[in-house]
Amino acid sequence: MDGEPLDGEFLFVEVLNLRFSGPRLPIAYFAEPGDQMLDIVLLCEDQRQAMLDWVRSTPEETPPPVLVHIGRNVKMAWDGAPLRLDDRVCPPKDGPHVIDITLEQDSLRVLCP
Numbered sequence: 001m002d003g004e005p006l007d008g009e010f011l012f013v014e015v016l017n018l019r020f021s022g023p024r025l026p027i028a029y030f031a032e033p034g035d036q037m038l039d040i041v042l043l044c045e046d047q048r049q050a051m052l053d054w055v056r057s058t059p060e061e062t063p064p065p066v067l068v069h070i071g072r073n074v075k076m077a078w079d080g081a082p083l084r085l086d087d088r089v090c091p092p093k094d095g096p097h098v099i100d101i102t103l104e105q106d107s108l109r110v111l112c113p
Helices: 045-056
Strands: 012-016 038-043 067-071 073-078 083-085 088-090 097-102
Touching: 012 073, 038 045, 038 073
Parallel strands: none
Antiparallel strands: 012 038, 038 067, 073 097, 083 088
């Protein structure tokens, strides 16, 4: 992330610009879509049960038990696992790959008459 490594074994890694993932789960609880930053959300093995408890409770009311890092550029090694991009699942590819994630410089502008 921004040239600094984040090493470890994680149950999931989500890179978000919004609070929500999947079916409106606020896993990037404090994300700000207009800040031009990415929220990198990591779930460690030792937080598995806490995450399950959080999902079963009222997730919209409390932050999830995850690690969150904030950055502008994320490079991830991808090797042999499915990858989800928005609502699509990409099947695993042969060999290791590096994925580079950044935000566009210009924001979407909506004009109303």
